[in-house]
Amino acid sequence: MIVELGHFALVLAFLVCLVQMVLPMWGARVGDDRLMGVAEPAALAQLGLLIVAFAALTHAYVVSDFSVANVYANSHSTKPLIYRISGVWGNHEGSMLLWVLILALFGAAVAAFGTNLPATLRANVLSVQASIALAFLLFILLTSNPFARLDPVPAEGRGLNPILQDPALAFHPPFLYAGYVGFSMAYSFAIAGLIEGRTDAAWARWVRPWTLAAWMFLTVGIAMGSWWAYYELGWGGWWFWDPVENASFMPWLAGTALLHSAVVMEKREALKVWTILLAILTFSLSLMGAFLVRSGVLSSVHAFAVDPKRGVFILAILMVFIGGGLTLYAWRAPSLRQGGIFAPLSREGGLVLNNVLLTTATGTVLVGTLYPLALESINGAKISVGAPYFNATFVPLMVPLLLALPFGPLLAWKRGDVYAALQRLMVAGLLAIGAIVLVFALVERGPWLAPFAIALGVWVIAGAISELLFRVRVGNADVAEILRRLRNLPRSVYGTAIAHAGVGVMVIGITATSAWQSETILTMRPGETTRIAGYEINFKGVAPSDGPNYREVIGLMQVSQGGSRIVELAPSKRQYNAPPQATSEAGIHVALMGDLYVVLGDEAGDGAWSVRLYFNPLVRLIWIGAVIMFIGGALSLSDRRLRVGAPRRVRRPTHAPAPAE
Amino acid sequence: MIAGALAVLAVAVGLVLMALSESIVFFHMPSDIKAKAIPEGQRIRLGGLVAAGSVKRGQGTDVEFAITDTAEQITVRYRGVLPDLFREGQGVVTEGKLEAGRIFRADTVLAKHDETYMPPEVAKALKEKGLWQHGTPPPAVTVPQPAAEKK
Numbered sequence: 040m041i042v043e044l045g046h047f048a049l050v051l052a053f054l055v056c057l058v059q060m061v062l063p064m065w066g067a068r069v070g071d072d073r074l075m076g077v078a079e080p081a082a083l084a085q086l087g088l089l090i091v092a093f094a095a096l097t098h099a100y101v102v103s104d105f106s107v108a109n110v111y112a113n114s115h116s117t118k119p120l121i122y123r124i125s126g127v128w129g130n131h132e133g134s135m136l137l138w139v140l141i142l143a144l145f146g147a148a149v150a151a152f153g154t155n156l157p158a159t160l161r162a163n164v165l166s167v168q169a170s171i172a173l174a175f176l177l178f179i180l181l182t183s184n185p186f187a188r189l190d191p192v193p194a195e196g197r198g199l200n201p202i203l204q205d206p207a208l209a210f211h212p213p214f215l216y217a218g219y220v221g222f223s224m225a226y227s228f229a230i231a232g233l234i235e236g237r238t239d240a241a242w243a244r245w246v247r248p249w250t251l252a253a254w255m256f257l258t259v260g261i262a263m264g265s266w267w268a269y270y271e272l273g274w275g276g277w278w279f280w281d282p283v284e285n286a287s288f289m290p291w292l293a294g295t296a297l298l299h300s301a302v303v304m305e306k307r308e309a310l311k312v313w314t315i316l317l318a319i320l321t322f323s324l325s326l327m328g329a330f331l332v333r334s335g336v337l338s339s340v341h342a343f344a345v346d347p348k349r350g351v352f353i354l355a356i357l358m359v360f361i362g363g364g365l366t367l368y369a370w371r372a373p374s375l376r377q378g379g380i381f382a383p384l385s386r387e388g389g390l391v392l393n394n395v396l397l398t399t400a401t402g403t404v405l406v407g408t409l410y411p412l413a414l415e416s417i418n419g420a421k422i423s424v425g426a427p428y429f430n431a432t433f434v435p436l437m438v439p440l441l442l443a444l445p446f447g448p449l450l451a452w453k454r455g456d457v458y459a460a461l462q463r464l465m466v467a468g469l470l471a472i473g474a475i476v477l478v479f480a481l482v483e484r485g486p487w488l489a490p491f492a493i494a495l496g497v498w499v500i501a502g503a504i505s506e507l508l509f510r511v512r513v514g515n516a517d518v519a520e521i522l523r524r525l526r527n528l529p530r531s532v533y534g535t536a537i538a539h540a541g542v543g544v545m546v547i548g549i550t551a552t553s554a555w556q557s558e559t560i561l562t563m564r565p566g567e568t569t570r571i572a573g574y575e576i577n578f579k580g581v582a583p584s585d586g587p588n589y590r591e592v593i594g595l596m597q598v599s600q601g602g603s604r605i606v607e608l609a610p611s612k613r614q615y616n617a618p619p620q621a622t623s624e625a626g627i628h629v630a631l632m633g634d635l636y637v638v639l640g641d642e643a644g645d646g647a648w649s650v651r652l653y654f655n656p657l658v659r660l661i662w663i664g665a666v667i668m669f670i671g672g673a674l675s676l677s678d679r680r681l682r683v684g685a686p687r688r689v690r691r692p693t694h695a696p697a698p699a700e
Numbered sequence: 701m702i703a704g705a706l707a708v709l710a711v712a713v714g715l716v717l718m719a720l721s722e723s724i725v726f727f728h729m730p731s732d733i734k735a736k737a738i739p740e741g742q743r744i745r746l747g748g749l750v751a752a753g754s755v756k757r758g759q760g761t762d763v764e765f766a767i768t769d770t771a772e773q774i775t776v777r778y779r780g781v782l783p784d785l786f787r788e789g790q791g792v793v794t795e796g797k798l799e800a801g802r803i804f805r806a807d808t809v810l811a812k813h814d815e816t817y818m819p820p821e822v823a824k825a826l827k828e829k830g831l832w833q834h835g836t837p838p839p840a841v842t843v844p845q846p847a848a849e850k851k
Contacts, residue, residue, distance in 0.1 A: 200813065200814050202813055272811065273781075273784075274811070335820060336820065337820065338793070338819045338820050338821055383704070391705075392704075395704070395705045395708050395709075396708060399708055399709060399712040400712075402712065403712055403715065403716050406716050406720075407716075407719075407720075410720065410724070420726060421726065421727035421728075421821045421824075421825075422724045422725060422726050422727060423724070423725045423727060423745055423795075424720070424723065424724050424725075425723065425725060427719070427722070427723035428719040428720060428723040428724065431715060431718070431719035431722070431723065432712070432715045432716050432719045435711075435715055436708075436712060436715075560761050560779070560780050560781060561760060561761065562760045562761055612784075620784075620785065621784040621785065622784050623784055638781065640761065640781035640782075641757075641781065641782065643757060643760070643761065644757065649760070649761045649781050651780070651781050
């Protein structure tokens, strides 16, 4: 009964979407307030109905109702409660339901908090938002119904793929989807702006918080996925340039560019046409990501078995929204008025450079991801594009970006003084040079470029701090004055500096672990000892153990350093009973300088086991960097000037003090 | 400024073309190796089904198995830990170089997340040969499950 209620709510949500798509846009066209007024209650009703549908499916999972095909295929009664719940979105149908739920959540947020938006803009935005939801609801109802029943009812479910039974992965999809879907707001605003033929600073002020929120979720979602891949898959890597990973990374890159270009549009009314295009492209890349992941057209280590028919449907959705968006753009964009002229060396110029480099980098990732598909359809050759391609194209584009990054916030709008900025970054530059010398002195092996990459990270962090110090006039004012200025600095300035510092932290982590990772693969008999990165690892043997829904063999590893025992690691090989599938659980010892990472391999005969050991220096900084970026974003989001409904244009004396001109 | 943007774009296009010409890896099935006369030493991906009964463990972490597309079979040598879902009779993609005597020296055995996942290249190649259809288990899956289950 509850299941049918969920299905019914889903169908109702579809109908509500239809109303929400047609009436408000019509109302905005003819200027009818009552028709436009349909949008808000419809958006809220849509959210309510989808909550009912989602709750119904969750209920079926929690009580293990195996009469529902989706529950039967992806759940099992012995599974712990948290994985029964996360199992709701750990499969295709459920994850699409989560997708539309989050979509509705964003739409409802506009309806509930968008009271200060112009009425026509709000009606158009909600209408476009509803059209996206409509397409995906149709997709769910026609090809991926999560509420389909089974007859006869099976006694037991097939279980969730064991590698998905993991805390980080339980929350990875919701964050990722909140990011993907969050960019739909930017898209809806862009389309609404094009329909009205009017976009201005107020438009950008509205788009920015949504884009920022989506970007924050996507940052954390990607970082969580990377963290999960790192400890759960037992390969010791954190990023593989795999198509599925790239699918989430491209919207992130484009979204980062959008975040920065929207600043220019809000503050200076410049880059309008470009920002609108970027908003359309960012969501298009999100949709393409959904297509690549859900259709299985690309060979991926993260891909799951899929039904190819669904891919065609998503491809159709993709074509309608990307094609439609770009056509409208081509038609209407020339009528948008450009404002704000600026010199190349200015804050705007810096943000343009940021955009050029980020979008070009997105382009290289896109080419590398889609090239195998293109080549196969042209001459049938099957190829793969791997990490060497991305390292050779993506990394060179990031170097100038990171070099230029600290300059941006120090340049004034309209016309900046690079020489003055350079003076303010003197200390940061010296620190970076110091880092090169220090790393060369301390590390004897590894690529010679690595110390420079570390220095780049230091440069970005020190640059971000220099900017804050300059803004509070350290060196030019007394302590009381500095403290007063620190208090009065807008949160978005802190947010920017913190997020930029997070990038620097991540760069250091990526460089260190890529350049100086140690790896050993060997077979060990009980009692044998091996060494890696200053640790001695003594293999004491294996012990069987039983979990709630698996059996495992645990390898007992005593880790010592310089003769003193540090920790006992227990990497294991698990055999899950439903579905019957083997997984490896790595044993990880986290220390200040890096992770010791131990994987138990297969039994190699007469009591010996193959064992894989890694030492990943500073690898945690990668995810810590992502968290710092998230915190920076959150601080910016909480800034009064960005907050929805805040009075417009509160100028503060300390904001953007013009450097000497 | 537009010139600057174009310069960045030009550099990027150059990088992309250079990287694509150097770092793409072609995928082949065992039959292609013979038919297309793939030279030794060229980095390729070799995919197909792990031949039943072919997995042999050697010294240390050395392992040898055969990849088959039922017409041809190639012996693969690999040093390292095989992915959790590596099974005889199932689809697999390896990356490495062909050595003298038609031995494939793999340095990577691609992992997957899910028992029923078949890499699209393998799936397509098998379908073209009429050996496999979507939704059905791969042809050799009836082989008794190997050692990994015996704990």
